[in-house]
Amino acid sequence: MLSKKCKYAIHALVYLAERYQQGPVHIQEIAERQHIPKKFLEAILLELRNAKVLNSKKGKGGGYYLFKKPEDVNLIEIIRLMDGAIAMLPCVSLNYYEPCEECRDEKTCGIRDSFLGVRDETLKILRESTLAKIVKREKALSKK
Amino acid sequence: MLSKKCKYAIHALVYLAERYQQGPVHIQEIAERQHIPKKFLEAILLELRNAKVLNSKKGKGGGYYLFKKPEDVNLIEIIRLMDGAIAMLPCVSLNYYEPCEECRDEKTCGIRDSFLGVRDETLKILRESTLAKIVKREKALSKK
DNA sequence: TTTAATGTCTATTAAATCTATAGACTTATT
């Protein structure tokens, strides 16, 4: 399961994607509208800023805004930043690889293959899930 | 990521699947061979027993053995028993469904779809990953 | 029938992680 932090991040980013190129939005507003504890959200947005997904403007009239284009931010990137590995086992993780302690020999491990498959399929879907597509989908669904 | 408990369970079950219908194997042996803390393993095997995946024999010469057929135990079942939901969001979970707190309206949520897709692909692969197949794969790999 | 080997069960502890909050500091605008 994704952590709350990660879910908060996704919701905040979608919110900002809907307001792309409309100037900075302040934390308070995002927190209220998305029901996210403000202080927690602060830490999240800061991380996303340091990762250059967001940018911010300080001082009066300041706030956060999407730095990358909505079509260039996908769920893989967000999840990795917030929760770390996407794979279900460390030994099949691309970005957070670690040998499995429990495994005596990775090469002859019959378990890995399944999780390699899961990882690949998961990445395939999450890679295609950009903020742009999510916003588009949201609009399409609410028009029905 | 899967918990250690879950990884231990998978390894223990594979070990027992390799010895299917060869009589009970005692905890001590599984613990030693798979490098699992014995007391922790006890709790795990007990849960698997209560779920009728394993069965046990008490007393001298006792131990655990696979109750279901190796081809009838897949990774979905094991993961659900040990770690709970497989989906990345509660709102797309089949067995552990809960509405997302962060979501104002599930019907118009543009995020769900992606995770629904991930869940379906994940289940598809894990459903096919039975103990029988894992053991078979293991043997094939070690012959190379 | 005793003994030893084994699983069963309840409780507890230690460590790690997740979630949330507090408060002082910095920067930009008016």
Added chain:
DNA sequence: AATAAGTCTATAGATTTAATAGACATTAAA
């Protein structure tokens, strides 16, 4: 100068995970 923002460090509380301890129950064999 005053005010409205974000930045940063620290920490507290809650929850979950991992591991351990010890008393109890059952079975088989001696």
